[in-house]
Amino acid sequence: MKTIIKKLTPFLFAAAIIFGAQAITANAQMMMARKGAPTVVLIKAAWCNACQKVDPIFTELKREYGGKLHFVVLDVTDEAAVTASAAKAKSLGLSKFFAANKKKTSTVAVFKKGKQLFITDHNYDRAAYTGAFNRSLN
Secondary structure (H helix, E strand, C coil), X not given: CHHHHHHHHHHXXXXXXXXXXXXXXXXXXXXXXXXXXXXXXEEECCCCHHHHHHHHHHHHHHHHHCCCCEEEEEEXXXXXXXXXHHHHHHHCCCHHHHHHHCCCCCEEEEEECCEEEEEEECCCCHHHHHHHHHHHHC
């Protein structure tokens, strides 16, 4: 793994200079998705009260599972964010999921190898997420 990181470091540095920090984030997401890591998706909006309650739980879980799971946030705060999130969803093979759920803020779903394993919304139960995450890793 260290060898791969060493080989990719110059590329990632050049990408950061050319395309900015978003290029690194997108590249890291694609690399993790290619490795077959389960993907956790959160659909959120700045104006969503439920999202504000889910955010701290999601942030904590990202720290805990960050090396094992691929975390994606699809923002639907406004039309520009929806457009960007649709492009991100498409790049990850999640277009159908996003189209079906973009109006359901605070939705969290887990995918593994293109298959949806878990979905919930307005759920503030950390144990429900850890259970779903752990099952996706087995």
